[in-house]
Structures are given as C-alpha cells and as structure tokens.
Amino acid sequence: MTGHVIHLNTTIDASPETIWGVLTDLPHTAEILSSVKSAELITDGEYDVGTTWREERNFFGHHGEEELHVIESEPPSRTLHETRLRHDRIRTAYLIERTADGTASRLLITATMDVSGRTKSELMRWNVLGRHSFESTRRMLIRDLEDIRIEAEKREGRPQEADKGKHRAS
Numbered sequence: 001m002t003g004h005v006i007h008l009n010t011t012i013d014a015s016p017e018t019i020w021g022v023l024t025d026l027p028h029t030a031e032i033l034s035s036v037k038s039a040e041l042i043t044d045g046e047y048d049v050g051t052t053w054r055e056e057r058n059f060f061g062h063h064g065e066e067e068l069h070v071i072e073s074e075p076p077s078r079t080l081h082e083t084r085l086r087h088d089r090i091r092t093a094y095l096i097e098r099t100a101d102g103t104a105s106r107l108l109i110t111a112t113m114d115v116s117g118r119t120k121s122e123l124m125r126w127n128v129l130g131r132h133s134f135e136s137t138r139r140m141l142i143r144d145l146e147d148i149r150i151e152a153e154k155r156e157g158r159p160q161e162a163d164k165g166k167h168r169a170s
Contacts, residue, residue, distance in 0.1 A: 004112075004113050004134045004137075005110065005111070005112045005113075006109070006110070006111045006112075006134070006137060006138050006141060007108070007109070007110050008108070008109045008138070008141055008142060008145055009106055009107060009108040009109070009145075010106070010107055010145045010146070010148075010149055011099060011104050011105070011106055012104060012105050012106075012107055012148070012149045012152050012153060013103075013104050013153050013156070013158050014104070014105060014149075014152035014153055014155070014156045014158070015105060015156070016076045016077060016096040016097070016098060016105050017076045018152050018155050018156050019076070019096050019105055019107055019148065019152045020075055020076035020077075020096060021076075021152075021155065022148050022151045022152045022155065023079060023094055023096075023148065024047035024075075024079070026039060026041050026047065026051070026053050027039070027041060029053075029055060030055070032147055032148065032151045033143075033144050033147045033148075034143060034147055035057050035058060035140050035143055035144060036055050036056070036057055037055075037056040037057065037058055038055065038056045039053055039054070039055040039056075040053060040054045040055075041053045042054060042067070047070065047073065047075075047079075048070065048073050049070055049071060049072065049073050050069070050070060051069070051070040051073075052067060052068065052069050052070075053067070053068055054066065054067050054068075055068065057140070064085070066083045066085065067083060067084075068081045068082070068083045069081060069082050069083070071091075072093075076096060077095065077096050077097065078093070078094065078095050078096070079093070079094050080092070080093045080094075087115070087117035087118045088113055088114060088115050088117065088118070089113075089114040089117070090111065090112070090113050090114075091111070091112045091114075092109065092110070092111045092112075093108075093109070093110045093111075093112075094107065094108070094109055095107070095108040095110075096108075107145065107148060107149075109141055109144070109145065111137065111141060113137075
C-alpha cells in the first residue's frame, strides 16, 4: 500500500554527467545536502547497484539515521535507492535528461513510501498524520533539488543565483 508519492523536478544549468557526479558523491553528501547531517559509506568501490551508505537527516523534527541501498544504476541518467524506516519502505528515483534545446538538464525525483507493513493502528495514525509527513518530506526534497542544482552549477563554473531552480510537484 502506497502511503504517498512525490514527484518533483528542476532545470539545472549543467550536463547530466555533472549532475550524476553530484548525486553519486556519497562521501560529500553532508556538504552538498543541507538536510543531511552526516553520511558514511558502508561499501567499497564505485557507485553502483549494491552501494550502501548511512546518512543522518534532520527534517520535521526527525533526527534519524537511515541505511540506503542502490537498487538501480544507469549512469549518467537514472538511479534508484531504497531505505527502510521501521515498517515502511521508501524508494527514491532520480532521472536526469537533457532539455529539448540541449542547453541544460532536467532532474526529476520520485519518492514513494510503501506503508503496507504497518499495523492497523499505525495505518489509522497515518490517515491522520500522513499529510503532515507528505508536506514535510516534499519540502525536504525541494531543498535537496536546490542544493543539487547549486552544487552541479558550481562544479561547471556557472554563476550562482539563490533559488534559481524551478520546482514542480505533481
């Protein structure tokens, strides 16, 4: 049972390869994403299926550690990672594609929360508090998109403008 699905996207003045480099720069995640307090790589080697890391995030009063696993990787265009929080499974997919005019790239994020492992009482609480969780997670992902945009454009030597990115949720 899906608890919520969040779709967001932004345009970044950078190549897909540069954006991919930002997304997969796990040792520097805490420096790139403002919502990540710390990140620790668990597996060795290049970013690929099976790569695992821990990160501690701060959002909507939650200061928790999560272990994330790469379950799909198609450089430099698509990756999917998964984490479990108690009974829930959260999957976050990133898709990078060139804009039609070829001058920039689009980064699309889809986050899906599966709550099918919850008990009936947990599902009842979800029905009451789920909207708050959705909005908090959505705001965090919007901030992540902005942080990724800033870092990718910085790596390509582009001038920085605060909140330049355009985000859309659906």
